[in-house]
Amino acid sequence: MAKINTHATGHGSKREVYAGGMAIEYNVFPNTSATDKERLAKITGAYNIINRLDKKIDLRDPCNKYFKTLPKGKSFRRFWRDDTIFIGLSPSLANGFYGATHSNDKDVCVSAWCIDNTNHWMIAATIVHEFAHIAGAHGGASHAAEKAADMCGFKPQYDPTILGSIKQLGEYLETIA
Numbered sequence: 001m002a003k004i005n006t007h008a009t010g011h012g013s014k015r016e017v018y019a020g021g022m023a024i025e026y027n028v029f030p031n032t033s034a035t036d037k038e039r040l041a042k043i044t045g046a047y048n049i050i051n052r053l054d055k056k057i058d059l060r061d062p063c064n065k066y067f068k069t070l071p072k073g074k075s076f077r078r079f080w081r082d083d084t085i086f087i088g089l090s091p092s093l094a095n096g097f098y099g100a101t102h103s104n105d106k107d108v109c110v111s112a113w114c115i116d117n118t119n120h121w122m123i124a125a126t127i128v129h130e131f132a133h134i135a136g137a138h139g140g141a142s143h144a145a146e147k148a149a150d151m152c153g154f155k156p157q158y159d160p161t162i163l164g165s166i167k168q169l170g171e172y173l174e175t176i177a
């Protein structure tokens with residue numbers, strides 16, 4: 001299973017500099033301050049949602065099938081159950097920056113802003129979005145990664161103007177995941 005990047009994993013922090021000089025960090029989740037503990041609790045909540053989803057759905061469902069249409073041609077399950085993939089923390093508090101995927105296709109991050117300002121459903125949707133990049137979905141103007149969140153049942157999370165439906169969708173996902 002993919003793992004949350006905690007100290008216990010021994011994976012360590014990564015950093016990557018992108019075009020234009022922007023650096024993104026894929027850090028170990030610290031576990032010292034009250035804020036650290038809250039963030040760990042929320043990322044764990046999101047992680048558990050995806051675990052339940054993975055257990056519930058089969059390989060022919062839209063989520064796994066959609067991932068197979070992405071460039072690497074492999075199911076969502078193939079990536080989710082890969083224990084060499086880590087979900088780390090970007091300390092960025094930039095409004096609207098949710099997460100990113102390292103070019104090594106082994107590290108994704110969810111931003112501190114996303115964790116602090118959205119609920120665990122949105123965080124789960126962000127993780128699925130980043131896993132679509134690992135599966136080969138292109139970034140930038142491509143909607144391939146967002147479509148993955150849609151096919152895995154998270155689409156309304158991607159429109160922050162539809163906040164009202166998040167709870168409703170959460171209840172729906174609770175029934176299937």
Ligand SMILES: [Zn+2]
Nearest residue numbers: 129133139145
């Ligand atoms: Zn993306």
